[in-house]
Amino acid sequence: MxxxxxxxxxxxxxxxxxxxxxxxxxxxxxxxxxxxxxxxxxxxxxxxxxxxxxxxxxxxxxxxxxxxxxxxxxxxxxxxxxxxxxxxxxxxxxxxxxxxxxxxxxxxxxxxxxxxxxxxxxxxxxxxxxxxxxxxxxxxxxxxxxxxxxxxxxxxxxxxxxxxxxxxxxxxxxxxxxxxxxxxxxxxxxxxxxxxxxxxxxxxxxxxxxxxGLPLTPADVFKARATSPLSPAQSDAYAERWDDIIDPIGDERESEEFFGYLHLILTHQPDTNGKLIDRFLADVLQPHIDGGTIPAFIDKILAPYALAWRIIDHPSETILPAEATDRLESLDDYRNREWRAVAMWTLVHSFSKLGDPEISPFIRRGARSARRQVTVADLGFHDADRLVAVLDALERFTGVQTLNRTNPGDRRGFVTAVIRDLDRGLPLQSVRRLSFIPADDRAGALVRLHGDMQDDDDLVRLLLLRANDQKAGRHLSRPRLFSAMPIMPLNIERTHSYGDWSQEQHDHWVTRLGNMTLVQGKAKELDDHPEYPDRRERILMRANSRRFPLTDELERYSACTPQMIQSRQEETIRLIADYWGIRYDERSTDMTAKDVDELIHETAVKPSRGSRRVTILQVMRAGLITPGETLVWERPRKGERWVATVTESGKFRLQDGSEYASPTAAARAAAGGKGSGGLEVWKRSSDGRKLSEIWKEFRQRS
Known part of the structure; x- marks a missing residue:
């Protein structure tokens, strides 16, 4: 071989x-x-x-x-x-x-x-x-x-x-x-x-x-370098202590991320070049090796920060006050994790005995529960107001950054600046990066809240959690399995309970926040229930779904109308804006009262179409296709040929008279449910141009 x-x-x-x-x-x-x-x-x-x-x-x-x-x-x-x-x-x-x-x-x-x-x-x-x-x-x-x-x-x-x-x-x-x-x-x-x-x-x-034959992980390298200058007895003891501290963090990726954030906290320098081992050794460990303070580093720095990391991973299993655990659970909803560096700093500076091997912040269970439960006082808890205030501000900024798709470098720059100011001893109101959301960032977040949320299920679920918490006035516990589900289905062409809806209205609202609600269960559970009464019954049948106020209020609506969905959209945006403190500008003007065009006009925010589905009606309005045009899908080898006509209302009408709101839906119907990629198969009969080319031209113009 x-x-x-x-x-x-x-x-x-x-x-x-x-x-x-x-x-x-x-x-x-x-x-x-x-x-x-x-x-x-x-x-x-x-x-x-x-x-x-x-x-x-x-x-x-x-x-x-x-x-x-x-x-x-x-x-x-x-x-x-x-x-x-x-x-x-x-x-x-x-x-x-x-x-x-x-x-x-x-x-x-x-x-x-x-x-x-x-x-x-x-x-x-x-x-x-x-x-x-x-x-x-x-x-x-x-x-x-x-x-x-x-x-x-x-x-x-x-x-x-x-x-x-x-x-x-x-x-x-x-x-x-x-x-x-x-x-x-x-x-x-x-x-x-x-x-x-x-x-x-x-x-x-x-x-x-x-x-x-796995190579040494960063944690292995750091442990070997830290313990090598110690005496044999100390080396053995602190190698074991190191393992007790680091092993509970988790796998290699988790521990590497932990050391990256620890480096940022201690040096105010984010690792941006992928050389964590070299930088941590030089910037963090070597000064302690030179000064003979490795035991103090392990006991007073590594141990408390590692324990803070574990608290962040499992806040509900700790003895921390509910105000802190609620905010940590909310922060954990985000995919971006740079916020952890600030949370680690704040936890370590709020508990003077965090990391003490004799005092655990985790709730005792099982056989250990007979021992006296540790209290926050035993951990030397202080600055409780600052802890909650920092976590609260951190969640607001993380939410706005998520909506605005702030890039990783800027997110790390943000947390670095925050920790630098906190290390200087500044009061929270003087830490500008945690106390003031810039006007364009607020407006950008509001523009995104107004927009299409297609194929962003995790973000929709997070936003609806925030809106429901705000409406309830408290942090709501979550069911073990819950999803953001649409009140109105993706396709209403063969339903009876959406008679008030035009196709244009449906296409506009179907993937916006106003049409979404939190429900216990999996997102697919409503697929077999296209009619509104059946969907509402399924949504409300579980008590764990009705703990969410915006879900529970569906009981008041016997019909799903454009006015109802628009009202829910406006209320949801207001609730989220209040939750994150972005509803009002510096002149106390209610930004949620403005429509999205006003927000775009007044700021530097530039909305984008992204990957959202382009509708037939939108392409018609741009003049790229016209009513009455015919489209052809041919399969010469199979001897198959289908024809569709563009209608005035922005649909494709097949030869059997059935109408469909998307090229893919029309292709699937024509081919007996087997067609897909409708933009690829349909061609305009006048010039043979694929619809995918026409749709892409529209996207590039937008």
Missing amino acids: SISAKELPLGKVFTPDFRFFIPSFQRAYIWKQENILQLVDDLREAAATPETPYFLGSLILVRRGGTRFDVIDGQQRLISLSIIIAVLRDLERDPEWMGKLDALLVEPGDKLRGIANEPRLTLRERDADFFRDHVQENNLEPVFDMSDDDLTTGAQRNIMRNIKCTYDELEHLSEDERHAFASYLVNQVTLVIVTTDDLDGAHRIFDVMNMR
């Missing part, structure tokens, strides 16, 4: 030297939105220091002959990187940049050199065509018109969702920012390519790398 390994930048990996194949025995693509968004965040943050490479791990490959390789380890990253590149290409306007990005995904071919036009990466058979047609062939627009029902596998649904969320994350970048990010991705993001000619050998390599 021959083995080779070499580190290459991404620009040398996606070349004719490698054609990657996902073997049929491999699991499907399982990365969720939070996984790919974390990768995008990490890469954007690393790109802030463009001269520093970013190591993305290893690929384990088996040679199939020539430049063809089976992927044994690395599928999730390869697919996700391909999605990121495809989104960058779709957002690009410069033909030269588009061509360069396209060549990373598909080999353009060279007849002279005998190089075929082929994709760089081929997925398992069930998903290969979908991935090729949409990600690799520069055809994302049809994906924006799709929903879960249009796809046949979980992998395809994950690809669809990850395309949409990545598009939304990168769409608001300027052209220069996107170019800098793309350049960094190609030139500075590196992978170690491990190749072998033997499948069993590849699996042995995988086992060694992932089970037995």
Whole structure:
């Protein structure tokens, strides 16, 4: 068995030297939105220091002959990187940049050199065509018109969702920012390519790398360096103490994140270049080694901050006051976690005995419960008002940053500035970054609250939690499993209880906050109940759903009307704005009383369409299609041909007279439920132009 390994930048990996194949025995693509968004965040943050490479791990490959390789380890990253590149290409306007990005995904071919036009990466058979047609062939627009029902596998649904969320994350970048990010991705993001000619050998390599031969983690390196200068007796004792402190934090990723935030807290310098080990050793540990104060560092710094991290992970299991645990639970709703650094600082500076091995802040259970329960007084609790005030302010700023999609570098700059001011002993009202939300940030958050929330289920759930807490006047406990569900379904074409709705009104409101409510259970539970009375009954049937005031009030509405949904939208925005303190401007003007156009006009906020579905009516109003035009979908090999006509009301009418509000819905109906990617299959009969091209032109104009 021959083995080779070499580190290459991404620009040398996606070349004719490698054609990657996902073997049929491999699991499907399982990365969720939070996984790919974390990768995008990490890469954007690393790109802030463009001269520093970013190591993305290893690929384990088996040679199939020539430049063809089976992927044994690395599928999730390869697919996700391909999605990121495809989104960058779709957002690009410069033909030269588009061509360069396209060549990373598909080999353009060279007849002279005998190089075929082929994709760089081929997925398992069930998903290969979908991935090729949409990600690799520069055809994302049809994906924006799709929903879960249009796809046949979980992998395809994950690809669809990850395309949409990545598009939304990168769409608001300027052209220069996107170019800098793309350049960094190609030139500075590196992978170690491990190749072998033997499948069993590849699996042995995988086992060694992932089970037995793991490299030292940052925590291991820091422990070894910290304890090495101590006497043998001290070294043994403090090595064990180190393990007692760090092991409960969790896996390698968790502990690495902890040390990154600890470095930020102690040095006021965020780690932006991926060299945490070098910087922590030099900036934090070496001064203590030189000063002979390693025991004090472990007891007085490492222990309390590690315990603060654990409190943040499980606030409801501690003896902290309810005001603090409620706010920590609310902060944990966010995907972005930079807030943890400020929360750690505040907890450590609120309990003088945090980290004492004899005093635990966690509630005793089981056999241990017979011992006296520790109280907050035993922990040396002080500055209770500051603790709650800091966490309260931190949650407000984190919420506004989430709505405004603040980039990772700015988020870390924010927490660094806050901790620097807190370390200076400034009172909270003088910590400007925690006491004043800039006008444009407030307006930007309100604009987003007014907008379309399509395919952002986690954000919708978070926002509805805030609105319900505000309406209840307290932090509400959450059911074990609950979801944000639409009051009005995605499709009302064959329902009877939405007679007051025009298609335009439905398309406007269906994915906005006013149409969403919190319900115990899974999001799919209403799919079989399109009529409003049945949906309302299902929503209200569980007591745990009715704990949410905005859900419980649905009992008052016997019908779902445009006025009811609009009223809920306005109330929900007011409640969230009050919760975060962004309702009024400096002149005490109620910003929620203004419509979204006023907010945009008065500020520098620029709304974007992102990946949201474009409706037929919107394209008609832009003059890109006109009523009466015919559209054709032909399958010559199967002898099938379908025709649709654009109606005045913004629908597609099939030859049997049925009408549909989206190209994909019309395609599925025409093909007996088997069609998908409607924008891709329908062509305008007058010029043969695909609807995906027309829809993309509209998106680029918006």
